[in-house]
Amino acid sequence: MPESPPRREPALVRHLARITDTTLAVLTLVFFVAVALATGVHNPWDGAIQLGAFLGALLLVRRRWPMTVLLLSVAGIFVYHLTGHWPPAGWIWPAAVAYFTAATTPHVRWVAAIGVAQLVYSGFDARWLIERNLPRYLIHVIGEGVLLAILVAAGVTYAAALRWRERLRETDRRAHAAEERLRVSHEVHDVIAHTLAVVGVQLNVAADALDEEDPAAAAEALRVAKDVRNRAMADLRSLITVLRDGPEGTAPQADLSSLDALIEDARAGGLKVTLDEDGDRAAVPAVTAIAVHRVVQESLANTLKHAQASEARVTIGYGPRSITVEIADNGRGVPDGAEVVEGHGLAGMRERVSALGGTLTAGPAPGGGFAVRAGIPVAGSTA
Incomplete structure (x- = not known):
């Protein structure tokens, strides 16, 4: 920086x-x-x-x-x-x-x-005082010597205290910058993971369409891939600016207003996605909104890459004190008795939600498939 x-x-x-x-x-x-x-x-x-x-x-x-x-x-x-x-x-x-x-x-x-x-x-x-009044001479010289030592020691101590306070401030600034970089790294991961998942699906669709001699379908798939790529590049430019220069002057990060675009990207990738919302998304604070957006984004990206699912349901409840998010698909899920292996995506979502005081669980859905559930307190609430 x-x-x-x-x-x-x-x-x-x-x-x-x-x-x-x-x-x-x-x-x-x-x-x-x-x-x-x-x-x-x-x-x-x-x-x-x-x-x-x-x-x-x-x-x-x-x-x-x-x-x-x-x-x-x-x-x-x-x-x-x-x-x-x-x-x-x-x-x-x-x-x-x-x-x-x-x-x-x-x-x-x-x-x-x-x-x-x-x-x-x-x-x-004052040497002439030695013969007339030696105690007075000693008090005069020693007293001023002690005063000088006290003044110099006090100045040195005060300067050291100021330097220590400045070091503490610098440590706090560095810690804040490190936290910001860690947050941005999660953002970068989410953007890249979502983009690669959708673009990969669209490239496969374009390849199949060309094999079937359907140039119109191939062109449409490539157009969708290009649109997703352009949005991702805009997000990444903003995030890289944070890493390079700090957070000042960067563009706003994706929030709930971008949910519809996420859903459309997943649908364009061949996944039938249903979005159910209960409440007013506009009333959600920015910090919480970004977390909800990233949880939905990462979950849909994982579904596209790993679940081999055909359908997914995104359910969001906007409460006055907390937001509930659930993303469930009908994919292959996790074999019975097997543990869920958390990669960077799930771990990043869990850290993001935990940082806001919420909880996140991920595992097999009751009717089959895989489900991610998160409960995120609304920033500023007393819940």
């Missing part, structure tokens, strides 16, 4: 992200100024408000340029302290959000290196 374009976040998610970044920007300004005042700054307009506004403004673009935001934040903090402002206002925490955001990128080693460099300079800058 072609590579899908980058997934764009929903509008609500983008809106919430903007609100979050704006809130963090305001909190950074307010908190930095408050801490500066609490640690001895008398005039907040002497650098504190300007740096707080600068750090907050950077957070508005942190998602687009995380490493740039981190470097500019660290540079702003250095300029602030190197111009004579005492560092109790902090070295690491004013850039906490920038460190966390940058740590979610693949450049986490550079983030750690920048943080360590900032910590080393912070410890060097």
